Amino acid sequence: MVKNVVDLIKKHKVKSIVTVIFLTAYYFCLPKQLFNDPTSTVIYSEEGELLGAKIAEDEQWRFPKNDSIPEKFKQCIIYFEDEYFYSHPGFNPVSMMKAIKQNWEAGKVVRGGSTLTQQVIRLSRKGKKRSYFEKFIELILATRLEIRSSKEEILNLYASNAPFGGNVVGLDVAAWRYFGVLPHQLSWAESATLAVLPNAPSLIYPGKNQEQLLEKRNRLLKKLLVEGILDQLTYELSIAESLPQKPFLLPQHAPHLIERMAKVKKGERITSSIDFSLQQNINNIVARHHAILEQNQIHNTAVLVIDIATRKVRSYVGNTPTTKSNQKDVDIITAARSTGSVLKPFLYAALLDGGELLPETLVADVPTYIGGYHPKNYSERYDGAVPAKRALARSLNVPAVRLLQSYNLEKFRDQLNYFDLRDIDKPADHYGLSLILGGAESNLWDLCKSYANLASTLNHFNETSSEYYAKEFQEPILLKEEVVDFGNKTSEKSLFDAGSIYLTFEAMKEVNRPEGNEAWEFYDSSKEIAWKTGTSFGNRDAWAIGVTKQYVVGVWVGNADGEGRPGLTGLSGAAPVLFDVFDVLPQSSWFERPFDELTEAEVCDNSGFLASPICPKKSRWIPVSSTRTSPCPYHRWVHLDTQKQYRVHAQCQDPSTIESEAWFVLPPLMAHYYKSNNAEYRPLPPYRNDCKNTIGTPMEFIFPKANAKVFLPKNLEGETNELVLKIAHSKPETTIFWYVDDVFIGSTETFHEMAIRPATGKHLITVVDSLGNELVQWVEIEK
Template structure:
């Protein structure tokens, strides 16, 4: 050390020169050799190519892989650089032979470059092939050998070598010329690609076939002679044909590719997609597209999520339609009218808040809220239906009544907690139509919400009745990511487990499409909680279903919003939903979350908690929050005579002769419709003639609704048709007296329908029964 210091002191200039040269040598090689843009590439969870977007410079150049296929590696070394693993970046023997041959010919015919030198030359684009440039390449090659391992250098070469046309790199070349992964190439195919970079512009697939074949077979013969391949493999290899033209790259999940490119442009992304499931779903979508397009319905999207991992297993952003029908649009994340698809969230919210029980009766009668007049899809009414039936049958009027009772702002708060990003306005902007499609959402957010609800229920049962605080997180499609469900807590995040379970129990009863309606008779069929939706004007058809393990979401419609007859959730979207579920492994049904439930006595007829006078009861499990609901309001204790044919009271009968009996009584308007669907419904017996009866509100208008505006239609002769007024009375045998603006117009008995022909403007309809009970109604007649 002392001598070295002494040498430096005596030879300062030489030492400085040496240090400068060493520094120049150290820094001569750029930190990043290749800055060319690369294609965006996505692969499946099993690393199979799903699709690629060409690089910005128009080249099919895949991002560098982390290894080189063994067959191609063997071929390229035998063809280009047999001593690659032995030389320091250059081969003196090859250089000497090349120099000798070039000098004798007077031109540069042979390069003598190693693969390391070729990597340097590829990185220094456009440089002339002079001896001075060769010297630079040699120096840079030795520097590269110090920086990287031999395998890394070989990988750089394989990723950036030209393969003819706009194809760069072994990965892109194997797909473009042989339509398969580079690791699945035969010896003949690997040999073909190994000789292409040597003269890619001269030996292009489809051209100069003889020369390309000679080079390939010469390499195969060399591999045979050195024992790399046996005689049979050699003969089979030379018999293989050559690629004639480039193949198009796979486009198995093109819309997921677009989505990935927004965040990971020019990267290779291994996704969570199950390629077999994706391809099978693509096939299902294509079949249904071919059928639906006959009805001018052109767009379909399907999303499949794994509930446990929240991974995207299938992503079909659109059907295989054409440019005129916006085939490039990814509809999965586009806002569309929700139709009825939000109804399960309202049902779950009301259960969660303890405002309703699964079988609670809800009014299903003609109803008007200001100017808003909801109607059931079939335009009929049941009078009253159980809440879970209103959901499973997707009845609009009972659901709107539930929303009105629950409160628009309260429900809106639940929806915001679900993180539905397309709810951009306040609750009053949407009004009660919010629950029937007045708002917009997208397939991604809706599937995410159902997956979160299913996961909440699974986790509650698996973690000693505790909840994770980040269940409603975003699904993932990048396999490098994983979902963080947060920390365990005794507090629910949105809905409690019992409310979700009871909601799913109701959704499980939804009638399946006609082709699948006998599902429950087959042992192989699985239970699925599912819901459809149809937007106003038949513009959007939805179907979303969940099992314990998977969520499948389907949207069908036209990207431009054009409505079509038959574009209904149960007809257009549901068949696709069940065909996709048939591809998935069967799941067990959700376990009941007993720690969030109570077993209570329920009135069979009304679905409320049984009161002391309910005549038919049963023990049922309800959500714990449901214990605060009121007892059954529809059972009344009535006083009957000995024959039970008449009501009596102390004005006409001795107390000792009066029988007290529980009676199920609905309000008059509900009873009017209820008895048409329920033949065993018994109206109250009349009072005996000698009794003085006291009666509450005995009648209600069936039509028209309070303060409604009515447009009187005209017949073919131009005459205005009459308006038919209808009233329901708890005692239809009584005579009713009708008045319009205090003018008597007639009376009715048994059937209380009255035809009038009012003038335009505001009117007050008054009805008085023979007992003196009065009913008033305001209407507006418009021409």
């Protein structure tokens, strides 16, 4: 048999070569990809609802090819365009001959004999003349397409690339533009309307030529009735439907997300992680608050919602529905803005994790001067001393700066690298201590991601019998099909332990809610939320970030151009949006207590430090690492006379008659502010008159001497050298508090030296030790 074929080829060499050439040309005549037109970037919600689209580069609304078309439209297009579609090899000789005859008799083209397959080929060969020669080429290519592709694939190619009038290309866009629905939601009448449009899209257009369009549609519906595709009732209801009068605008439920995705998935069909109903609700919330905020010329708001367990972004609202002049197109979620106070919880967790702080430890809230930096609380008032968790809840600036200084600025800056806050990309000395008050910039995406990572660390620890995951810190997910890989379980924490994170969230739960929500905690249905606000310098940025066991919600409010507005704060501007968003989220339980990273300990009832033997005590949960913190330094024995009115000592009172009592004593400056806010605070009783002269002064200035004149030269860089103040104390371990012109500049222990750069002129230097002893000295500076 093979030998006969070989002999036949040898006998007819020329014919064989021609045949091979023809078959090869026929095989390769059809491009691998018929359509190379740019397509729109289209994004859907997780449920399959259209969130929006971005027009293609050629200004056409053309969605990427769909894998299937609805059955209604399939029946309509086949019975209107190509009734024998499933039985012909790409062309229909009978239809072609009828078309040629009618066109010859009319002297012009009045009927086309093209099959749907030929129409797909014609659509792919844009701009070709509709001549008989071109028809012949289309026929050849159509047969080749039939060999290569299934009938369903050919139908999908037609539905995705057919013109539907104007700049509308493809069924998916047409369904939205003319009826405002997804293709599978089209009725029979709507499907029939769209089926007849590609036949003459320039002539028959919704809103125009209504009679012709209605006639064609109803004729098709009648045919479907006759063929048994429609029953009588469906037919009658269908012809009663009205025609579309004008195109609908495509949905724009997440325009900024579309722009973001178009940068990485341009021209693709994307199924996102967005919850459609939640996105709509939050869009409405943002629009409602925008109407209020713009009265104060505050134009922009952004909201991000992340599911903690999956890291999926459930809502992405990049800006308000404002005007172009007010930067409505700016995606605030990715914009770098001053952080205000939203980094404070990270510092609080770091201090707890490092064993340097307990939740109720009193921290100083007094006028502070550190190397020329003079932080102030937003209220410009001071508490003297305040529990650390209360300082966080109230977002007090001075305690935060002092805690950052004591913790170590460089160490904290390095820890921020774990959060991958991409806009915080400079070394610690660039930001200084203002880092904790908004001296750095970050964005809503990274900040929400960071809070989600902490919450997830805590959740996983409780879910895995006290283990962590190796890759806990993850980027949020925007695509439905993506899944986060947290890595393997490990006994090692990623950054902060679960106990420190839990206590941080507990402290954040105590933040005062905005006006109208003061009584939230008294309702059984209230949500327990750990949340933090932030306000940048000049009232330019207002932040609110909230965390529950299931969700992180982040809100930014302000003006995209950086203009500050009076009264714009995190509490007044962003927090009301935050709580409205939580109101439309499912109820979430509170975090479970991570017992293996916490321990019960006796702490001082007054100071919050670990209890000393003479402290009034209470039991509290603290991080295991915090058991090594120092005991309360503020309780000491005080020796009193028999009436307990005055302090005495052995040189002026018989020791056998001295009454000793444990006394809560704050350093003088802390006590000065503390007692004005705490009526129960008892200052130390004064010494009895006959005891004062025997006390002596335990401190003495080493430098400068009284009324000294000091000349400060300049260094090689042209900066004035520092003046180093020095004193000696009979008990060097005593804490010394330093003031220049009645402004507190710092404290020292053991080595009592303080460097300052005072201005020219006279200055009053005051030092006070923790026992209340005071020294003053005048110095005159010359330069």
